[in-house]
Amino acid sequence: MKRMFRILVVDDDKNTRLLFRTVLEAENYNVVTASNGEEALEVLDREHIDLVVLDIMMPKMSGYEFTKEIRGTDENLPILMVSARQLPEDKHKGFLVGTDDYMTKPIDQEELLLRIKALLRRAKIASERKIVVGDVVLDYDALTVTRGGEEQELPQKEFLLLYKLLSYPGKIFTRIQLMDEIWGADSETGWETVTVHIGRLRKRFEGWEEFEIQSVRGLGYKAVRNV
Numbered sequence: 001m002k003r004m005f006r007i008l009v010v011d012d013d014k015n016t017r018l019l020f021r022t023v024l025e026a027e028n029y030n031v032v033t034a035s036n037g038e039e040a041l042e043v044l045d046r047e048h049i050d051l052v053v054l055d056i057m058m059p060k061m062s063g064y065e066f067t068k069e070i071r072g073t074d075e076n077l078p079i080l081m082v083s084a085r086q087l088p089e090d091k092h093k094g095f096l097v098g099t100d101d102y103m104t105k106p107i108d109q110e111e112l113l114l115r116i117k118a119l120l121r122r123a124k125i126a127s128e129r130k131i132v133v134g135d136v137v138l139d140y141d142a143l144t145v146t147r148g149g150e151e152q153e154l155p156q157k158e159f160l161l162l163y164k165l166l167s168y169p170g171k172i173f174t175r176i177q178l179m180d181e182i183w184g185a186d187s188e189t190g191w192e193t194v195t196v197h198i199g200r201l202r203k204r205f206e207g208w209e210e211f212e213i214q215s216v217r218g219l220g221y222k223a224v225r226n227v
Contacts, residue, residue: 037061071098134227165223
């Protein structure tokens with residue numbers, strides 16, 4: 001199987017680097033390693049990297065410093081911090097400097113792989129501005145949803161709502177969250193509008209087996225991919 005994605009593992013512990021390499025290569029990822037942030041920057045200068053798995057406490061340059069440096073020039077490179085530091089303020093600092101996700105050691109290998117897969121999928125969505133669910137393609141620039149020879153051009157708010165939900169399959173969004181992100185926090189429209197738009201989407205794509213929008217009682221909505 002072709003190794004499509006190249007992952008950079010940055011950790012000052014040799015055994016951790018070896019463990020991550022073994023786990024990731026078993027899933028057909030191409031793995032490059034570095035022992036600190038400075039080495040990692042050198043790797044990024046000379047080759048393409050799709051995602052970084054990063055420790056925080058390292059000599060020469062910490063994971064925080066590395067992430068801050070990268071975000072000055074590249075907003076889109078997915079970064080997953082993996083650290084023994086479990087305090088909320090450590091996680092908060094990680095997200096503030098620009099990490100995309102944060103896991104605490106000791107890691108669950110299956111969870112690590114699932115998070116990496118999700119980050120790579122979202123990075124692909126961000127770069128191509130398209131979501132593919134089986135035979136269904138959502139095109140952000142055209143506001144269209146196509147399946148086979150069938151194409152539907154959606155009203156902007158309907159499209160953005162569906163695009164948001166399918167970008168994070170399985171994630172529950174409250175009506176207020178969706179309202180703020182799609183209509184804007186300053187909108188005078190009530191959150192009931194979200195319910196109306198969800199209803200329209202369900203009717204529009206009734207019978208499409210590739211995905212569905214589920215209501216989560218007392219919370220909000222989530223999209224489920226069936227392929």
